[in-house]
Amino acid sequence: xxxxxxxxxxxxxxxxxxxxxxxxxxxxxxxxxxxxxxxxxxxxxxxxxxxxxxxxxxxxxxxxxxxxxxxxxxxxxxxxxxxxxxxxxxxxxxxxxxxxxxxxxxxxxxxxxxxxxxxxxxxxxxxxxxxxxxxxxxxxxxxxxxxxxxxxxxxxxxxxxxxxxxxxxxxxxxxxxxxxxxxxxxxxxxxxxxxxxxxxxxxxxxxxxxxxxxxxxxxxxxxxxxxxxxxxxxxxxxxxxxxxxxxxxxxxxxxxxxxxxxxxxxxxxxxxxxxxxxxxxxxxxxxxxxxxxxxxxxxxxxxxxxxxxxxxxxxxxxxxxxxxxxxxxxxxxxxxxxxxxxxxxxxxxxxxxxxxxxxxxxx
DNA sequence: TTGGAATCAGCCCCAGCAAA
DNA sequence: TTTGCTGGGGCTGATTCCAA
Numbered sequence: 001x002x003x004x005x006x007x008x009x010x011x012x013x014x015x016x017x018x019x020x021x022x023x024x025x026x027x028x029x030x031x032x033x034x035x036x037x038x039x040x041x042x043x044x045x046x047x048x049x050x051x052x053x054x055x056x057x058x059x060x061x062x063x064x065x066x067x068x069x070x071x072x073x074x075x076x077x078x079x080x081x082x083x084x085x086x087x088x089x090x091x092x093x094x095x096x097x098x099x100x101x102x103x104x105x106x107x108x109x110x111x112x113x114x115x116x117x118x119x120x121x122x123x124x125x126x127x128x129x130x131x132x133x134x135x136x137x138x139x140x141x142x143x144x145x146x147x148x149x150x151x152x153x154x155x156x157x158x159x160x161x162x163x164x165x166x167x168x169x170x171x172x173x174x175x176x177x178x179x180x181x182x183x184x185x186x187x188x189x190x191x192x193x194x195x196x197x198x199x200x201x202x203x204x205x206x207x208x209x210x211x212x213x214x215x216x217x218x219x220x221x222x223x224x225x226x227x228x229x230x231x232x233x234x235x236x237x238x239x240x241x242x243x244x245x246x247x248x249x250x251x252x253x254x255x256x257x258x259x260x261x262x263x264x265x266x267x268x269x270x271x272x273x274x275x276x277x278x279x280x281x282x283x284x285x286x287x288x289x290x291x292x293x294x295x296x297x298x299x300x301x302x303x304x305x306x307x308x309x310x311x312x313x314x315x316x317x318x319x320x321x322x323x324x325x326x327x328x329x330x331x332x333x334x335x336x337x338x339x340x341x342x343x344x345x346x347x348x349x350x351x352x353x354x355x356x357x358x359x360x361x362x363x
Numbered sequence: 364t365t366g367g368a369a370t371c372a373g374c375c376c377c378a379g380c381a382a383a
Numbered sequence: 384t385t386t387g388c389t390g391g392g393g394c395t396g397a398t399t400c401c402a403a
Contacts, residue, residue: 209388214388252388253386366401366402372396372398382385
């Protein structure tokens with residue numbers, strides 16, 4: 001069985017709004033420069049579970065990791081540089097990225113396991129070839145713990161490494177109904193901002209002073225995200241007056257941080273105001289379903305209570321399944337177990353209710 | 364593709380201030 | 384008085400820009 005090779009030479013092929021980063025990768029230990037972050041994001045825009053071919057060897061099966069190749073036009077557009085400069089901009093970061101290891105947290109053992117990000121990564125003759133490490137397939141695809149849906153234009157527009165990293169974390173919690181970002185102690189924060197080595201030691205000693213860490217990492221990151229992402233609002237901590245975060249204290253010592261932010265869910269929805277619906281069985285003309293309708297139905301299913309007068313119809317329920325990709329792009333997952341259970345109950349109720357209506361009308 | 368210069372973010376140290 | 388936070392400023396290295 002041959003490895004899949006995905007080649008991208010033209011610009012339209014990367015013209016997509018979001019890329020996904022798994023929960024484990026968002027909250028991993030990984031130090032990358034801004035250009036390395038962008039190269040990684042480029043691969044993540046293309047990465048798909050379908051690209052991992054399955055090979056059967058006797059009784060057992062194994063997955064074969066794909067190869068991604070990006071041509072010079074794609075790299076120039078993605079990194080925002082002229083073709084004459086692409087070697088300078090790409091060569092060194094690509095070389096470093098090839099050797100980077102990511103620390104994935106084992107929550108049971110409370111330890112980080114460090115694994116190389118790539119099996120191979122080469123920049124040669126204007127082409128960047130990236131082969132993700134097979135050992136990280138679950139983390140790349142985000143099979144188990146959900147993912148962060150990251151707007152790629154805003155992400156690339158962020159110049160600070162730490163702003164990119166914080167932005168990925170904040171994108172993981174767009175919908176407050178699906179959980180919120182917990183408060184972190186400094187050991188967690190050091191890890192998530194790539195400041196710990198494989199032995200768990202702080203590599204920059206100045207950050208032992210928490211005030212220095214907040215001043216040079218947290219505040220500039222909040223400021224840059226605030227300037228470049230209009231859909232995200234940071235809030236002021238009334239007690240301390242800090243913008244975007246609440247310091248958690250023990251006496252006078254700051255022991256941790258809780259980020260204070262909210263996403264404008266309405267604006268995210270209205271940024272795609274109307275979604276084209278596939279023509280229904282009875283009508284040949286296209287209908288349209290509004291984003292607000294889709295989101296309303298989604299919320300009703302997510303918080304499903306039997307026999308409520310405003311519970312959705314079968315058509316509304318079909319609509320959200322038809323537009324599951326759009327919902328997913330806007331942080332509304334329709335594939336999690338609880339949602340699917342609610343969906344089954346809601347559609348059973350809708351069918352029963354609608355057949356009852358027809359019967360009572362004598363049809 | 365290479366090499367050098369310019370720029371700027373990140374890092375570190377220090378002094379002053381304030382809270383416990 | 385001690386301890387921790389804040390802000391200023393200099394140094395370093397990564398990134399960007401430009402010329403060959």
